[in-house]
Amino acid sequence: MLSNPENSDSLTDSAPVSPEHLERIAKTFDREYPRLLKWLLRKAPRPAAEEIAATSFAQLLKQPYSSVSRLAAYVRATAENLLFNYYRDTASRRSKLTLLEPEKSTTAPSPEAEVSDDQLKERLAYVIDHMDPELRLALQLRLYEDLSTQEIVERFAARGLDITERTIQRYLGQAIEICRQALGSSEEPKQERSE
Numbered sequence: 001m002l003s004n005p006e007n008s009d010s011l012t013d014s015a016p017v018s019p020e021h022l023e024r025i026a027k028t029f030d031r032e033y034p035r036l037l038k039w040l041l042r043k044a045p046r047p048a049a050e051e052i053a054a055t056s057f058a059q060l061l062k063q064p065y066s067s068v069s070r071l072a073a074y075v076r077a078t079a080e081n082l083l084f085n086y087y088r089d090t091a092s093r094r095s096k097l098t099l100l101e102p103e104k105s106t107t108a109p110s111p112e113a114e115v116s117d118d119q120l121k122e123r124l125a126y127v128i129d130h131m132d133p134e135l136r137l138a139l140q141l142r143l144y145e146d147l148s149t150q151e152i153v154e155r156f157a158a159r160g161l162d163i164t165e166r167t168i169q170r171y172l173g174q175a176i177e178i179c180r181q182a183l184g185s186s187e188e189p190k191q192e193r194s195e
Contacts, residue, residue, distance in 0.1 A: 028071040029057055036079055043083055052082040093144040120183055127182040131175060134161070138171035139179075 033053060040049035056078040060071060068074045128136060134156075141147045141155055149165045149172075156163050 024071060025057070025060060028060075028075065032072045032075055033057070036075060040079060040083065044086055048086050052079055052086060055082055089144070093140075096143045096146075123182060124179060127179055128175075131178060135171050135175040135178070138168055139175040142172055 036056065037049060037053045040052055043049070044052065056075045059078050060068065060075055063074070128139065131139070137156070137159075138152055141152045147155065149168050152168045153163060153165055156168070
């Protein structure tokens, strides 16, 4: 990455990074990372909090020496922005889960329909969390990030998984079918008990 002068994301555009600057970043990391992670854990689940903290320091490494005078403040502001993005993306994912939900009745005679909808959402989230990793990843990339089949293939390749578009289509079909079956089976026991 450092050897490509055309890469705007590289750590250095024209001059090498000074050892003093790297030392300041290392000291800031040692002092601020535990505090930042503790703060983030109050706002997000551990995997998301750890990723946000790491990404905040990675962004600091990309900044030239003269552009950031208060390193801890920069990292905290970056973490706050990333946390906002996490909340926004989480809300978007939740709204896209409705694509897999059965149609809701507009005229519910009792509040039981709302409780049932909440139970279906919980069941759907559980089923997605417990799918085979490949199926879950394909489904999440399609629904949450709205990626095309080719883009999903590229994401799999970035993780070291060499698969074809046809395989991704099969994964998506299987994942959606698993969700539909799980939602259908969650209603069957209620019908059996009432008979």
